Amino acid sequence: MKIIVSEIEEEGVTVDLSETYQQPSGLKSLGPISAHLVIERIGEEVTVNGDITGVVNLQCSRCLIDFQKEVSLSVDLIYHPLKEVSSEEAYEIPRDETDIGFYRNDELDISEMVKEQVLLNLPMKPLCDEQCKGLCPMCGADLNLQPCDCSREDIDPRLAKLKKLLLDRKES
Ligand SMILES: [Zn+2]
Ligand SMILES: [Zn+2]
Structure with missing residues (x-):
């Protein structure tokens, strides 16, 4: 699902999304993941607030079995337009601004954003159980x-x- 940033009205938009992602970057599948988000725009700055819930399918890093884990997180994100100066410059994000995301070409990809947030919150070494x-x-x-x-x-x-x-x- 993509949103055209310049079309976001002053009162904001509410987005409800439910998606399943197949094996993002070598991981097990994510989903179904539901998101309830309020998207607002002030000038070119876009804020995204809401909740993401769902299940992810992971593989235990110790015993290698597949297991499901519930995900529930709230997001509070800020997006700025990515000005394509030189590609390298544009991608260099200052450390204290890691909470700021970027959108391109007046388009905010909500599906991608939700996936990113879920992936960011997954453990590096998933365990089916702490005692595994x-x-x-x-x-x-x-x-x-x-x-x-x-x-x-x-x-x-x-x-x-x-x-x-x-x-x-x-x-x-
Ligand atoms: Zn043995
Ligand atoms: Zn295990």
Whole structure:
């Protein structure tokens, strides 16, 4: 859904949106995501206020199962027109202005904006559960289901190699 910025009336517009996003940038799918937003414009500056709710499908970074997580966030965003001077200059955003987004060609892409906000609020390393035990690095068993028989001493094969290396050095 796109909004033509110059057509936003003085009283603002209310947007209700519901979308599903397929595998954005290698992640699992998002959605359905609903957004209720009020969009207002003062001159060229656009403000977006509202709520975004929905579910995202993630993969646990420890045990690799797919799971759903509920999303609920409020947004309070400011958008300025992106003046295309030289592309590099235009994309350089000062650090203290990270809350300011940019729109191009008098168009604000609401769908894209909602997706961006959801992605920004996803954990870097999603966990199906804080207590997730993950997979055994030796045999690959899901330790949430049952413990395996592997020795827990040399949990990381890379560490095991290092240990051997150190031992060899001592001996020589
Ligand atoms: Zn897990
Ligand atoms: Zn194991």
